[in-house]
Structure formats: C-alpha cells, structure tokens
Amino acid sequence: MPLPVAVIAAVLAGAGLDLAYPELGWWPVAFVSVTVALWTLQGRSLPAAFLVSLAYGAAFYFTHLSWVSRYLGPIPWVALAGLESILFGAGGILITLAYRFAATTSRYRSVLVSAWVAGLWVLRETIMGNWPYGGFPWARTGLTLVDSPFSEAASWVGTTGLSFILVVICASALQALNTRRWQGWIPPVFVVLLTLLMPLFPTEQAGTFRVGWVQGNGPSGYFDTKSAGDILDAQEDASAPLVGPSMDLLVWPEGSVDADPLKDPAAAARLDRLVDNMGAPALVNAATTRDGKTYNTSMLWDGDGAIQLHDKANPVPFGEYVPDRWFYEALAPDLVGMIQREYTPGSNAPVMDVDGTRIGLAICFDVIYDDVIREGADAGAQLYVFQTNNADFRGTDENLQQLATARMRAIETGRTVVNVSTTGTSQIIGKDGTVLSEIPVDTAGARVTEVTLNDGTTPAVVLMPWIGPVLSVTSAVALLAAAFTKLRSRTAGATRRKRNN
Incomplete structure (x- = not known):
C-alpha cells in the first residue's frame, strides 16, 4: 500500500x-x-x-x-x-x-x-x-x-x-x-x-444480598455551583424512599459526602442518623485526611462510625494529584494550580466484610486496573461495588465507556456488580455482563435490589497478572x-x- x-x-x-x-x-x-x-x-x-x-x-x-x-x-x-x-x-x-x-x-x-x-x-x-x-x-x-x-x-x-x-x-x-x-x-x-x-465460566451461587443504591444527582462536578453539604443533602434526599424496605447494605457513590466525616462531627452525625433510619450499614465515600495525607476513601459506616476503610489505589494523575508538579507548573501554571489536593495512593485492600459477606471494591477509574480487581477476588469477594463520580463528564460518553469496563469485570470475575455514580448512569450488572437495573443519567433515584452472591475463581482472574x-x-x-x-x-x-x- x-x-x-x-x-x-x-x-x-x-x-x-x-x-x-x-x-x-x-x-x-x-x-x-x-x-x-x-x-x-x-x-x-x-x-x-x-x-x-x-x-x-x-x-x-x-x-x-x-x-x-x-x-x-x-x-x-x-x-x-x-x-x-x-x-x-x-x-x-x-x-x-x-x-x-x-x-x-x-x-x-x-x-x-x-x-x-x-x-x-x-x-x-x-x-x-x-x-x-x-x-x-x-x-x-x-x-x-x-x-x-x-x-x-x-x-x-x-x-x-x-x-x-x-x-x-x-x-x-x-x-x-x-x-x-x-x-x-x-x-x-x-x-x-x-x-x-x-x-461463561460457572461460578457457584452462595446466597443473595439486598443492596440499596442511590444516585443523588447532586452538584458534584468540579465546577458546579454548590455550597458545603449540598452533595450530602442530595444523597440524603434521594435516599429517603428507601426508608422502610429491608436491606443488607446501602451504597452511595464516590464523593457522596462533601466533608470529612472522620474529622467533621456534623457530617458523622448525619451518617449515624442515615444508617439508623435505613437499618443497615452504608458504604459512603469522601476525601479524608489522616496523618497529614489526603485520601479518596470509601467507608463502611454503621452505628459505631467508620468501621472499615478503603482508599483509592490509583489516584488519577493531573486529576487527583500532579506528578512532578514543579515541571508541569512551569508549563501550565494556571491549569495545574487548579488541582489543590494531592491524593495519596491507598494501601488497604479493596474489600470489606459486611456481616460475613465479602464485597470487592473499586473507586472510579480504579475499575480499569486489573490488580485492584484481582486483589478483591483474592480476598474472597462475592460481589463487587464500583463507586464513581462522572459529573465532570456530563454530556459525553465517558460514563458509558466506564460502564463497558464494569460489565466486563462482571464477566471476568463471575460476580454481580453494583455500579453507582453521583450523576449517572448507575446499574446493577449480572455476572454475564447484562444490565439488570439502571438509573438514567442526570436523574436522582434510589432502589433496593436483591442480587446474587457467588463463590469460585474464574480462569480470567487467575490469568489477570x-x-x-x-x-x-x-x-x-x-x-x-x-x-x-x-x-x-x-x-x-x-x-x-x-x-x-
């Protein structure tokens, strides 16, 4: 040619x-x-x-x-x-x-x-x-x-x-x-x-699990006009219809708490009231500061506060931190200066135990990294929860591209996936990659869904590394x-x- x-x-x-x-x-x-x-x-x-x-x-x-x-x-x-x-x-x-x-x-x-x-x-x-x-x-x-x-x-x-x-x-x-x-x-x-x-590689069903999942559709974009607490308000308002139905876990998306509940007593008190009203622990997410370092943290919250933590393993370069900041500030000081927080990579395992059920986790773009998914599987995950915030990409197909990855993760692991976003789209995904339930983009919504738990390791998980x-x-x-x-x-x-x- x-x-x-x-x-x-x-x-x-x-x-x-x-x-x-x-x-x-x-x-x-x-x-x-x-x-x-x-x-x-x-x-x-x-x-x-x-x-x-x-x-x-x-x-x-x-x-x-x-x-x-x-x-x-x-x-x-x-x-x-x-x-x-x-x-x-x-x-x-x-x-x-x-x-x-x-x-x-x-x-x-x-x-x-x-x-x-x-x-x-x-x-x-x-x-x-x-x-x-x-x-x-x-x-x-x-x-x-x-x-x-x-x-x-x-x-x-x-x-x-x-x-x-x-x-x-x-x-x-x-x-x-x-x-x-x-x-x-x-x-x-x-x-x-x-x-x-x-x-499809057969994984063994190990019971069921009732998940409440909430898309608050709050002002969670980087440039959205908002005041402190607006995102938390939106999540609470959207969660109100779930008071009453029984559930094993309430799931909120990435950035769903716009305060550090580990240091802010008012935010912690609101989460205490939330889990009391729901009658179930809540998986929430916020920026937290510990030992002088900032993390993108998912927290399992119950009546005793944050009983388990997972910090995002792969903060996004030039989004959540700036590598070699001195160099890039010289090239684009105004743009780099907008990124004030410097998130630290987490080292705690991407898995939580909810009353004996193992939940694998991935926060936003961590879903694309095989090692995060594999680590959850090695820790015995029977269900995956992906928390994300797509608000900065409204009007694009970014969230659908990320959804394709989430669906592929369900197939690779042989597990149900709960994929929850602040602004959409949010889904329950079956282990064959099929979308079982969905809340549309830019819509506040909340649902309780009974999902299957699965045991067994697929060849894909074994081969991942x-x-x-x-x-x-x-x-x-x-x-x-x-x-x-x-x-x-x-x-x-x-x-x-x-x-x-």
Whole structure:
C-alpha cells in the first residue's frame, strides 16, 4: 500500500475504532479497523510504520478521549491523547518488524505470525496500561467485544485475552487475503468458532444480598455551583424512599459526602442518623485526611462510625494529584494550580466484610486496573461495588465507556456488580455482563435490589497478572530472536562473500 494511502486508511480505521466502543458499540467495526491497521503496516520502513500507527492512534484517541476536554479545555485532552498516540505509534514499529522477519525468514511463514503480531499488540496495550504514572488501561481493544457473542470468553481469558483473540482473528484474515488461498481462512474461522463456543465460566451461587443504591444527582462536578453539604443533602434526599424496605447494605457513590466525616462531627452525625433510619450499614465515600495525607476513601459506616476503610489505589494523575508538579507548573501554571489536593495512593485492600459477606471494591477509574480487581477476588469477594463520580463528564460518553469496563469485570470475575455514580448512569450488572437495573443519567433515584452472591475463581482472574506479561515477553523475545537470526545470517553471508573474493 503506498504510504499516502496507508496514512489515510489508518486515519479512517482509527476513527472508526471509536464506533466499536460505547456510546454506539458497533463491535464488528473493531475487526475491520484492526485488520486495516495491520494491513497498513506491512512492507513499511520503520519511520513510515511509526507515522502510519501514529496516524491511526491519533485518529482513535483524540476521538475516543474527547470527554477529557469537557471542562478543563484542550490542554489535558491533547496531552493525554497525544501521549497515547505516540506510544501507539511506537508499537507499530514492532509489528512492522514482525511482518518483515516473517516475510524474509521461512521458519516464520506460518499461522504463528498472527499470534506473534497479536502478542505485540498486547505488549503495546500492556505498556500503555502501566506507564507513565501508573498507565492508562482505558481503551483496551478487547472491551469492544462486551456486547458481542465473544464476550463470555472473557470469563476464561479476561479483557487482555480478548484483545489477543481479536487481533489473532484479524491478522489471520489478513494473511488469508494476502495469500488468496481458501486454506488461509481455516485459522481465523477456527479461532472464531472456538471463541464463540467458550461458555461463561460457572461460578457457584452462595446466597443473595439486598443492596440499596442511590444516585443523588447532586452538584458534584468540579465546577458546579454548590455550597458545603449540598452533595450530602442530595444523597440524603434521594435516599429517603428507601426508608422502610429491608436491606443488607446501602451504597452511595464516590464523593457522596462533601466533608470529612472522620474529622467533621456534623457530617458523622448525619451518617449515624442515615444508617439508623435505613437499618443497615452504608458504604459512603469522601476525601479524608489522616496523618497529614489526603485520601479518596470509601467507608463502611454503621452505628459505631467508620468501621472499615478503603482508599483509592490509583489516584488519577493531573486529576487527583500532579506528578512532578514543579515541571508541569512551569508549563501550565494556571491549569495545574487548579488541582489543590494531592491524593495519596491507598494501601488497604479493596474489600470489606459486611456481616460475613465479602464485597470487592473499586473507586472510579480504579475499575480499569486489573490488580485492584484481582486483589478483591483474592480476598474472597462475592460481589463487587464500583463507586464513581462522572459529573465532570456530563454530556459525553465517558460514563458509558466506564460502564463497558464494569460489565466486563462482571464477566471476568463471575460476580454481580453494583455500579453507582453521583450523576449517572448507575446499574446493577449480572455476572454475564447484562444490565439488570439502571438509573438514567442526570436523574436522582434510589432502589433496593436483591442480587446474587457467588463463590469460585474464574480462569480470567487467575490469568489477570500473567496473561499480558507472558504474551508480551514471549512476543518480544521472539522479535529479538528473529532479529538476532537475521543479523547472524547477514554476518555469515558477508563472511562467505569475503572468502569467495
């Protein structure tokens, strides 16, 4: 493919990939987009491979992450999308090298090249999900399949495994198109059928649990006009209809208490009255200060106050804290100066015990980090509760993108998920990823729902810490081995020519 055509094709395919994610969720587009992305990298020089992948990455990330600019303007959006695009472009170089070695070295002319390319795609996603500043594993390709017939496979291989499978299918189909032989379609068809036949991994039901969940729709955005206590007022008002029905736990979203109840007696007294009226403990969230450090804290509150705490493990860089503040203040002092709080990462486990029931937790963007979900599962979580605040992204599809992750977590863990937001949307999600109940966006609402508890560990949870690194390292080692073999062949050829001369 000529380079100008490849760049145009990459831009179109990159922008098209966003259509596979919510809000639209046209998941088949992901297969077309990834196939075109791989096609544009074949036969490229390394600088051209970077350019083509950069074009694809920019078209995708600047579209997909446009919600970042909703309130803070273009600078954070350009910075985040630009960095992700550059990292994506660098990954394209590795894929081009794999195709080059596969084309010139007979031992790599096999279906294994598709797995090799898919592994390098996963390597790129793994690096972007861990670096810099903890990474941003927001838009892994496998998430596009949450509404597809392939979704149940996530209970076996996780989101990372779905990314690998998707790219294997696309790479195999591209090889079949290149060879123009019907036998070339056997590998992609086989992988498609195998994935479709993978059932939802069975986890054992261990009883039921009555959850009250409340979306207060208060003024919880960073720039919302509000006074102290307004958010707490909104949550209390929305919770009023739940007085009377029995429940095991009341759940409020992230930022639902706009005071530190560990230090503010008035806020603590209001929470005491809340749990007394509800007849159940409450899982609430607030910014807390302890030992001179600030945390984003979820608290299990009962008649004795905060009896269990969980602090957000991964505060958002440039949202909840500023890494290397001295450097970024020199670049954008007004913007960085708006971020006054410096949240400290939590070290307490993302799990709470509610009268013998283990509840796994993730606060807002922590839902995208595998280690948080895995730690809850290791601690025996029978149900997950995700508390979030999407108020700063009203009018965008950010909350729907986050919902896709929450739904995928339900499938991966084989657990019901309670996903509660300040302004929406909030859901009860079944272990198969189905939304069972929902409160619409920008709506105050409260419900009591009886949900299932589940025991048992899915293969996806077991593989979470391993599948990305193993696929990444294996593919990288294969690339280094191919490069070494190529270099040794060239050296041996040069030596023979010298002897002949």
